[in-house]
Amino acid sequence: MGSFHLPSYGMQTMLKEGHKLMSGLEEAVLKNIEACIQLSKITSTSLGPNGMNKMVINHLDKLFVTNDAGTIIQELEVQHPAAKLLVMAAKAQQEEIGDGANLVVSFAGELLQGAEQLIRLGLHPSEIIGGYSKANVKALELLQELEEAGSEKMDVRKTEEVVKRMVSAVASKQYGQESILCPLIAEACIQVCPANPTNFNVDNVRVAKILGGGIHDTCVVRGMVLKSEAAGTIKKATKAKIAVFGAGVDTSATETKGTVLINSANQLENYAKTEEAKIEELIKAVASSGASVVVSGGTIGEMALHFCERYKLMVIKISSKFELRRFCRTTGAVSLVKLGQPSADELGYADSISVDEIGGTRVTVVKNEESGNLVSTVVIRGSTDSVLDDVERAVDDGVNSYKAMCRDSRIVPGAGATEIELARRLRDYGAKETGLDQYAIEKFAESLEVVPRILAENGGLNSTDTISSLYAAHVAGNLKAGVDVEQGGIKDMTADDVWDLLTTKYWALKLATDAACTVLRVDQIIMAKQAGGPKGRPADGGDED
Structure with missing residues (x-):
């Protein structure tokens, strides 16, 4: 069996x-x-x-x-x-x-x-x-x-009203620092608060973390702070018109995939010359559009940089596409794909762009005082990375509670x-x-x-x-x-x-x-x-x- x-x-x-x-x-x-x-x-x-x-x-x-x-x-x-x-x-x-x-x-x-x-x-x-x-x-x-x-009738542009509602959120993250941080966060939020507060966008309050100093050195900048410096020798531009090229400023714009047969040294020289002339022509076109600042989202070629210097253009490189998008929003520029002459409405504008030094770190500050400001930056200072990260979280919570109070300001x-x-x-x-x-x-x-x-x-x-x-x-x-x-x-x-x-x-x-x-x-x-x-x-x- x-x-x-x-x-x-x-x-x-x-x-x-x-x-x-x-x-x-x-x-x-x-x-x-x-x-x-x-x-x-x-x-x-x-x-x-x-x-x-x-x-x-x-x-x-x-x-x-x-x-x-x-x-x-x-x-x-x-x-x-x-x-x-x-x-x-x-x-x-x-x-x-x-x-x-x-x-x-x-x-x-x-x-x-x-x-x-x-x-x-x-x-x-x-x-x-x-x-x-x-x-x-x-x-x-x-x-x-x-x-x-009476708490539902709140003026979201009054600092003390805002701070009052923000303190508990910030203090629970950074106890003892809330008296320093809250007014700053409130200021940053109020600066970018649109005409209709319910449309407040959290993303418009940026945080730049810079090592060194202490929490009390934290400040608010109207505009953007980029944690990199300008590429060329020109470090400052005022009342600047800005051309933004998302794909980079480089000779590759003139190259096509193809084979060129060169028989003599003359031809080689001419070939190099034409490339040089071509890029000069492009940069000259940018300069003649009235732009004084070029922002690149990609690489910046040596030769292109040389001509930018010659035509007195300030060059800034922003590698993060999120930052580039924000930069366009701050200045009202349009990110162009191809290197060439931008039209007047594609140019952005900033009151001043300058390279400053904050605590030994070179940063580029883009300010827009007059033309309605769309982005403000809280520059956080602190001794170690983890301190900076933690303060950033507190700022984040403060900004979020500002958004919440714009929609419903009642308090308990x-x-x-x-x-x-x-x-x-x-x-x-x-x-x-x-x-x-x-x-x-x-x-x-x-x-x-x-x-x-x-x-x-x-x-x-x-x-x-x-x-x-x-x-x-x-x-x-x-x-x-x-x-x-x-x-x-x-x-x-x-x-x-x-x-x-x-x-x-x-x-x-x-x-x-x-x-x-x-x-x-x-x-x-x-x-x-x-x-x-x-x-x-x-x-x-x-x-x-």
Whole structure:
């Protein structure tokens, strides 16, 4: 009797071998929750002005030292599918508002931790989801009631108004430097703010990082700062007309692929001469169009440079195509493909272009004071690359919150005051609910305490005391009481102008709840066997943009 095969049962018969299946509460739901809580633990210690930094080294060996949750999460390359959902939510927040990614992850983590306790008590995930969704709707409603009266009428061109709304975003990245950075960021944003502020483009505020000096040497330049110097000997041009050639300024413009048969030395000499004459003719044509500056997006030939000097043309090379595009936008020039005489409307204009030295680095500064300025640059100074990168992130967040306030300038009290008040009111709301929802609403309210709790912990205060005294103050009617991380204890932080943008909170609560509910909805994870074959190449860092 030959050996016979027992058929395999269950999932094995249905799926290819090598698959993994996790199902049920223990294996799927709680494992997912655990992964998300781990992720939120990483970022939550970086929340707020006293947040700790993380050192992340990514797959290209680049070092990041930062407490910007958006950056940390992006560089961690999270593998776990459930934790990835939180990462996506944080990225959505980063793109929508530019600040508050940390709030999303920390809050979602808290919600899931609450959910875990409820599941262990025997609630079904769908009951928890129902409760959370109810609480979320209510929280967003209550949030609108907490807005500061009159804050929706804001002049986006008034520096102090802007700084007031920007401080919390910048201070959470660069605590102690916000008084230096905020006015600068505000100035840069206001300079490029279009007639209709809702059309504000974040890309128009540039950052140039130059080593040396300290943060206090940071300044704002109206116009662009290129981190390279002019190619020729001419280093300055005022009231300049600018011709931009995207493909480069070189003799190759005259060459065609072809074979030339040369029989004598004479012919060779003539051939070289004609090439020289040809390029001279082209450069002369550029000069006669009234241009005094030539910008090249590619190589600049020796001979071409020689003739540019002869015709007193300043030559600048911009190799990044993004920078070239911005340069065209700043000066209103059109990038030409072929070397030749540009027409009057293809020429750009700048009040002055000069090569300056900032901290031993030669830079080209393009200024446009009179003709409506389209780009402004924050020149950041600092001692090391990682400091510069971190300040750049703070500037980035500031600019993004400017964009957010252009759309919706309403503000709510900062420093955890809003969260505690929401938690207090949600608790009352939950107590009135019947059924199992009330437990989930209670947990939702409790999760909101995560913000003041972490602010207190990161500031080295006792979090339990802080939270109970916050509740006491809020019950007594002081709705603006928040965590004072400088002196310790609690006080009305709005006196020190600690405000948060309402939109930041609104989106963060929304995205975090959505992410948490999505994670809770999963009850099975089925992973197919990983495809074989060669591993794909990791994506490269790409250009700065």
